[in-house]
Amino acid sequence: MTTPLLETRNLTITFGGVIAANDVSLKIEAGRNLAIIGPNGAGKTTFLNICTGWIKPRKGQVLFQGEDVTALPPRKIVQRGVARAFQIPQLFTEHTALENLLIAAAARDGMRNPLIDLHDTPARDEMLHLLEMVNCADVAHRLVVELSEGQRKLIDIAVALALKPRLLLMDEPTSGVASSEKDGIMEILITALAEAKVTSVFVEHDMGIVQKYADEVAVWNAGNVQLRGAPAEILEHPDVIRDVIGEVA
Numbered sequence: 176m177t178t179p180l181l182e183t184r185n186l187t188i189t190f191g192g193v194i195a196a197n198d199v200s201l202k203i204e205a206g207r208n209l210a211i212i213g214p215n216g217a218g219k220t221t222f223l224n225i226c227t228g229w230i231k232p233r234k235g236q237v238l239f240q241g242e243d244v245t246a247l248p249p250r251k252i253v254q255r256g257v258a259r260a261f262q263i264p265q266l267f268t269e270h271t272a273l274e275n276l277l278i279a280a281a282a283r284d285g286m287r288n289p290l291i292d293l294h295d296t297p298a299r300d301e302m303l304h305l306l307e308m309v310n311c312a313d314v315a316h317r318l319v320v321e322l323s324e325g326q327r328k329l330i331d332i333a334v335a336l337a338l339k340p341r342l343l344l345m346d347e348p349t350s351g352v353a354s355s356e357k358d359g360i361m362e363i364l365i366t367a368l369a370e371a372k373v374t375s376v377f378v379e380h381d382m383g384i385v386q387k388y389a390d391e392v393a394v395w396n397a398g399n400v401q402l403r404g405a406p407a408e409i410l411e412h413p414d415v416i417r418d419v420i421g422e423v424a
């Protein structure tokens with residue numbers, strides 16, 4: 176049997192009286208994009224936060240490629256190959272798109288000299304290629320503050336890819352983007368991840384996006400996985416229609 180890319184065992188955490196993770200055990204296989212859906216407050220973001228080391232569980236384990244990473248700080252988990260993208264892109268808005276990637280590459284390569292010329296580093300071509308992969312080569316030299324939200328989302332993904340992850344965890348990759356742009360952004364994103372051989376887990380509230388881009392769906396409820404399966408099967412499940420999609424079954 177092959178080792179899962181990511182495995183969690185009995186993850187549990189409470190905030191006051193709220194059980195945000197309630198004995199969560201699941202396995203994520205390489206090469207299968209998993210969407211996480213569920214009602215507000217179900218614990219979806221908490222799950223991503225635990226897997227990336229931002230929150231430590233009261234109980235349970237996170238294994239990445241078979242290694243127990245539960246106790247590691249977030250930066251060590253990134254070094255192992257787990258990257259994260261947030262609902263709001265985490266970029267240096269007064270720098271250009273390319274500089275944002277060069278800064279990520281410098282951090283990845285352990286370059287700590289603040290006087291170094293970022294544009295004169297071996298990673299420059301690689302970073303330009305990443306911008307091409309997310310269809311943003313034409314804005315490489317523009318300040319991030321001048322770009323659209325959709326472009327910022329894509330550059331944020333390129334920054335994550337600069338860290339050479341094997342797994343990318345994303346919180347609502349298309350939130351804040353006009354609905355007419357969502358599909359285009361997901362197409363670019365999923366294609367770039369496939370080219371970079373990165374598996375994704377993404378929290379998503381837009382069921383059209385889930386249907387089209389997820390290989391598998393996990394439904395969160397009250398801090399645990401309630402259901403898991405293929406998008407077509409999960410999105411037609413009466414419990415999902417009632418609790419997540421919000422229509423009367």
Ligand SMILES: Nc1ncnc2c1ncn2[C@@H]1O[C@H](COP(=O)(O)OP(=O)(O)OP(=O)(O)O)[C@@H](O)[C@H]1O
Pocket residue numbers: 190193194195213214215216217218219220221222395
């Ligand atoms: N740091 C925290 N301190 C206190 N309570 C928290 C903290 N993080 C999460 N919670 C609570 O834990 C529960 C799960 O939150 P979480 O953000 O994981 O849910 P979610 O499924 O991602 O929700 P949404 O879809 O609204 O983003 C919520 O009741 C939330 O208020």
